[in-house]
Amino acid sequence: MPSEHPHLPTVREAVLDLLRGFHIDTIFGNPGSTELPLFLDFPSDFRYILGLQESVVVGMADGYAQATHNAAFVNLHSAAGVGHAMGNIFTAHKNRTPMVITAGQQARSILPFDPFLFSGQATELPKPYVKWSVEPARAEDVPLAIARAYYIAMQQPRGPVLVSIPADDWDKPCEPLKARTVSTETRPEPRVQQAIGDALDAARRPVFVVGAAVDRDRAWDEVVALAERHNAAVWIAPMSGRYGFPQDHRLFAGVLPAMREKIVALLGRHDLVFALGAAAFTYHVEGFGPHVPPGAQLVQLIEDPGTAAWTPEGTSAVGSIRLGVLDLLARPAPPPRALPQPRPARPRVEPTGPLMSVPYVMQTLAEVRDAASIVVEEAPSSRAAMHAYLPIVQSETFYTMCSGGLGYGMPAAVGVALAKPDKKVIGLLGDGSAMYSIQALWSAAQLKLPITFIILKNRRYAALQEFAPTFGFHAGDKLEGTDLPDLDFLALARGQGCEAVRVSDPALLHQALRDALASPRAILVEVDVA
Known part of the structure; x- marks a missing residue:
C-alpha cells in the first residue's frame, strides 16, 4: 500500500533503509499474521531465513550475529512467538549476543478490546533477558525505536533487545532516518x-x-x-x-x-x-x-x-x-620468569567394546577435521572428553551456549554456516540436546548448507545422570525422566531433507566422518556411543 504522503516513506521503507545502513540484509523469522505487513513488496536485496519454531529462529540468529560481529535482525510473532523463543533469548542474553528482536502486535485501533493474538504486556514479556524493550507510542516512532535498539544491542556488554510493533504501523508515513556512527567500545580506566x-x-x-x-x-x-x-x-x-x-x-x-x-x-x-x-x-x-x-x-x-x-x-x-x-x-616487558609446568599429554584412546567411547569419537574427529573448521557444540555430558581430545586451536572456531539451556547448538550451527560460507561447520550434539531444536535440520537442508551434524547417541540425558550424586542419588538409584530410547535420527533427518548415516562400528568411524565432512550438503552422522 503506498504512503498517503508521497514525499514521505512508509515505516516499512524507513526501517529497511535503516537496516541497510547497519549492514543488515538478513531477517530471521517465523511469521504470524501480525508480522505479515513487514513483508509487503519484500526487497530483493534482503533475504528471509525461515525457522520452523521461534526458538530455532533465535538460535540461528545468535550464531549468525556472533559470527558476523553485527546485530542480527529477528522477527517473532506477538506473545506466543516470543514465549516460544524465550529459552534462546535467555541464551543470547548469557552469550552477550547483539540481536534486534521485533515482535508483532495487533493493530492499535483494537488493542483496547483485548484482541486475539495480542500481547498484553509486550515490553515486560522478555524481561529480564533483554537489554531494552519498547512498544513505540506512535507508528512514526518505529524507525527511531529500532535505531535505538540497535545501538543498545551493540554497546558493551552486548545483548538482545525487543521492539513490539503493531501490525498497522508498517504502512504509516514517517520521516526517513539515517544510520549513525555510535561508539560501541570503552577503554578501561x-x-x-x-x-x-x-x-x-x-x-x-x-x-x-x-x-x-x-x-x-x-x-x-x-x-x-x-x-x-x-x-x-x-x-x-x-x-x-x-x-x-x-x-x-x-x-x-x-x-x-x-x-x-x-x-x-x-x-x-x-x-x-x-x-x-x-x-x-x-x-x-x-x-x-x-x-x-x-x-x-x-x-x-x-x-x-x-x-x-x-x-x-x-x-x-x-x-x-x-x-x-x-x-x-604497551607497558615495558616484565622481568623474565620460568615457564609453568607443561600440561601432561593425553594417552591415545583405543576402542574397547562393541560401542565407541566419547573420547574415541572426539579423538577421531580431531584427526579428520581441518583445524580451521568451526565446531558448534551442545553435548554437555561429552564436554570433558571434548576438552581432552578435541583441541580448539584457532580463533572463532568454537561456539556453545553460556546459559546451560538446551536447544541452541543445532540452529546456531545453521546461523554460523550462513555467516561463514567459506568454512566447514560441524554441529556436535548430544541426542537429548538435538531434540530441543531438531527442526533446524530443515533450515540447513533448504538453505543447502554443507553442515556436518554429529549426534552422540547414548540414549539418555547423561549429564543429569552423572550430576545426580551431587543431590544424594546413589549407584543403582532410578532417576526418572532421563532415558531416551527409540530415537531414530536418520528418519528425523531424512524426513526434513537432510542426508544421514549411522555409525556403530569404531572401525568405520574415520571414513564415515571423512565422507561427511566432504559432503557439499547438510548431513547427519548418528554415532552410537557407550
Whole structure:
C-alpha cells in the first residue's frame, strides 16, 4: 500500500533503509499474521531465513550475529512467538549476543478490546533477558525505536533487545532516518590498568583465566602475546561459550570446572589470578571456602560492569578486552620468569567394546577435521572428553551456549554456516540436546548448507545422570525422566531433507566422518556411543 504522503516513506521503507545502513540484509523469522505487513513488496536485496519454531529462529540468529560481529535482525510473532523463543533469548542474553528482536502486535485501533493474538504486556514479556524493550507510542516512532535498539544491542556488554510493533504501523508515513556512527567500545580506566599491570609484573607465578569475551572481542592474538610475555599458565573459564586461547599452546593448562573448591585447588600454585574476559567465577553447585587460593591476588578485565560489581574480591577493570590487553602490552616487558609446568599429554584412546567411547569419537574427529573448521557444540555430558581430545586451536572456531539451556547448538550451527560460507561447520550434539531444536535440520537442508551434524547417541540425558550424586542419588538409584530410547535420527533427518548415516562400528568411524565432512550438503552422522 503506498504512503498517503508521497514525499514521505512508509515505516516499512524507513526501517529497511535503516537496516541497510547497519549492514543488515538478513531477517530471521517465523511469521504470524501480525508480522505479515513487514513483508509487503519484500526487497530483493534482503533475504528471509525461515525457522520452523521461534526458538530455532533465535538460535540461528545468535550464531549468525556472533559470527558476523553485527546485530542480527529477528522477527517473532506477538506473545506466543516470543514465549516460544524465550529459552534462546535467555541464551543470547548469557552469550552477550547483539540481536534486534521485533515482535508483532495487533493493530492499535483494537488493542483496547483485548484482541486475539495480542500481547498484553509486550515490553515486560522478555524481561529480564533483554537489554531494552519498547512498544513505540506512535507508528512514526518505529524507525527511531529500532535505531535505538540497535545501538543498545551493540554497546558493551552486548545483548538482545525487543521492539513490539503493531501490525498497522508498517504502512504509516514517517520521516526517513539515517544510520549513525555510535561508539560501541570503552577503554578501561588507565589508573586501574596500571594497578593490574603492576600486579602482573610483580607476580612470581601468574595464571590467566580466559573467558568467552576474549574471542567475542577479537582479542585472541593479543591474549596469546600477553600470556607469552608473562609466561603465565592459561585456563579456560568455566562454562565458556567461546574459547579465547589455543589448546595446543605450551601455556595452555586446561578448562576449569564450575566448582569453587576445584577451581581453588587447580589454581593453588599461583600467586596472581588474572580473569580475562571472564567472570570470577561461574559456579554450578554450592561451594564453600575462598574464591581464590589463599595468598593469591585476583585481578580482572571484563566488558560487563555488572560482572565486575559482583566479583567477590580483587581489582576489576571494565572495558574492551582487546583495548585493555593492548594497553597492557604497551607497558615495558616484565622481568623474565620460568615457564609453568607443561600440561601432561593425553594417552591415545583405543576402542574397547562393541560401542565407541566419547573420547574415541572426539579423538577421531580431531584427526579428520581441518583445524580451521568451526565446531558448534551442545553435548554437555561429552564436554570433558571434548576438552581432552578435541583441541580448539584457532580463533572463532568454537561456539556453545553460556546459559546451560538446551536447544541452541543445532540452529546456531545453521546461523554460523550462513555467516561463514567459506568454512566447514560441524554441529556436535548430544541426542537429548538435538531434540530441543531438531527442526533446524530443515533450515540447513533448504538453505543447502554443507553442515556436518554429529549426534552422540547414548540414549539418555547423561549429564543429569552423572550430576545426580551431587543431590544424594546413589549407584543403582532410578532417576526418572532421563532415558531416551527409540530415537531414530536418520528418519528425523531424512524426513526434513537432510542426508544421514549411522555409525556403530569404531572401525568405520574415520571414513564415515571423512565422507561427511566432504559432503557439499547438510548431513547427519548418528554415532552410537557407550
